[in-house]
Amino acid sequence: MAKIIQNGTIVTAADVSRADLLIENGIVTAIGSDLLRLAPQAEVIDAAGCYLFPGGVDPHTHLDMPFGGTITADDFETGTIAAAYGGTTTIIDFCLTVKGKPLSSAIRTWHEKARAKAVIDYGFHLMISEITDEVLEELPAIINDEGITSFKVFMAYKNVLQADDGILYRTLLSAKEHGALVMVHAENGDVIDYLIRQALAAGHTEPIYHALTRPSVLEGEATGRAVRLTGLADSQLYVVHVTCEEAVRQIADGRLEGLRVWGETCPQYLLLDISYLEKPDFEGAKYVWSPPLRAKEHQEALWNALKNGQLQTVGSDQCSFNFSGQKELGLGDFSKIPNGGPIIEDRFSLLYSEGVEKGRLGLSQFVDIIATRAAKLFGIFPQKGTIAVGSDADIVIFDPTVKRVISSETHHMNVDYNPFEGIAVTGVPVSVLSRGEFIIRDQQFVGTPGRGNYLRRNKFGNTSDSLSEKG
C-alpha cells in the first residue's frame, strides 16, 4: 500500500526542506504537499518534529567472516537487524576470498551467508587474500557479471593477507581499465611484523602493545605510497579506516593534486583513543582494531578532515568478536587478539550526536558522510543514499530530541560488550523504512530475515556522478 510521510523535515546531502513524501511500490514517487490528492488510499504517517534522512549506507562491514582463528559474532541476520535499529538500510560487506580458490566460489559462499538472513539491502566488495595472475584475470568477470565493483587490497597482515606494492599497482591498473574502485588497508605490514616480533620477544604481551607496534607513521607512510601508486596508474583509490593525521595529510595532498583518492574513517577513531587499550584485566582487548586507536590529538584532525572534505565517509568496520572466548584468544599474546569491534548499530547515531549535535558537521554534510557519498562512490546512487523521486524509499524517521545511553544491555548486536558503553547520544531512529516497508517501527524490529536484496553495483565512474564526487 502507498504511504505518505507527513510533516517531517527532509534532509539530503544537498538541502533541508519541509515537505511530505509519497511512497509507492517501494519507491519515492512524489515530494511536496497535499499528496493525498495523488494517493487518497495511502497510509499516512506523521513525522512531526522529526528529520527524514535517507537510510544510512555503511560501506564497510564484516558479517559472518572467519578472521584471526575465529568467526565474527554477528552474521547477516543479527548484523543487519542491528544495522536497521541504528538507521542503516544498506551495507556493503567484504566477501573474503580463499587462497588458491577461484573468486567466484568465495562470492557464492557470501551469497549463501546473506540470502536467507539479510533484512536490509546489501552489496559485496571483494577482499582479496592473494593476488595472482589468475585472480587478476578473473576480476573483469566479477565486475561485469556480479556487480562487485570494488576490491580491497591489504598492505598489512603479513603472511596472511598482505599484498606487495607490485600487486597493488597491478590491481590499480586493472581497476582503472575495468571500472572498479580499489580499497586499501594502508599500514606498513613489513615493519609492523618486525615490531610485533620484537615486542613479543621482550615479553610484552598486553593489548596496549597492539597499538604500540602499529605507530601512526606507518599508516601515513603506507597511505602515501598507495596514493602515489594510484597517481602513477591514473587509477582510483578509497583508503578504508583512516585513523591519523599523517594519513589524512597524504590523502589531502593527493586530492589537491587532482588525484582520484578518497578516505573513510570510523566512529571508534573519532571518539576513542589509545588509552582504552590500557584498561586492566585484559579489557583493552575490546579496543583492538587495525589500524589501532590513536592518541587523542588525532581525533580533532579526523573531525576537521570530515568537515573540510579531506575525508568523505564514515564506515563502521563492523567486525564483532565476543570478549569472552574470542577476544580472549589473545590472552598472553596481543598479536592473537581478533581485530575488530561491534559498531554497525551505533555508527549513524554517534555521527549525528557527536557531529551535528555538537556543531562539528552540518545536517546535509552528515547525510553526505553517512549515506550519499558512499552510495555514489560504490555505484548504487541514486537508487540508494538519497531521498528523491525515483529513489528507493529507504527512509529514517529520526527524532533529534530523544536521548539514550549506549549499552550492550540494550543493543541488538550478538556480542557481549559495546565499545561505546555509557556514551550518551542525542537523537534516535524512531522508525526505519526499507524500500517502503517498515523494518523498524517505533523502535521495534518488524522486518523479516531474507527480505534484503542483493545490490549489483554499477561500475566506478559509470553512473550519476561518482567522478564529480572529487570536490
Ligand code: URP
Ligand atoms: O580491525 C579491523 N579493522 N578488523 C577488520 C578487518 C579490517 O582490516 O578491516
Ligand code: ZN
Ligand atoms: Zn582493514
Ligand code: ZN
Ligand atoms: Zn601523530
Ligand code: ZN
Ligand atoms: Zn574492515
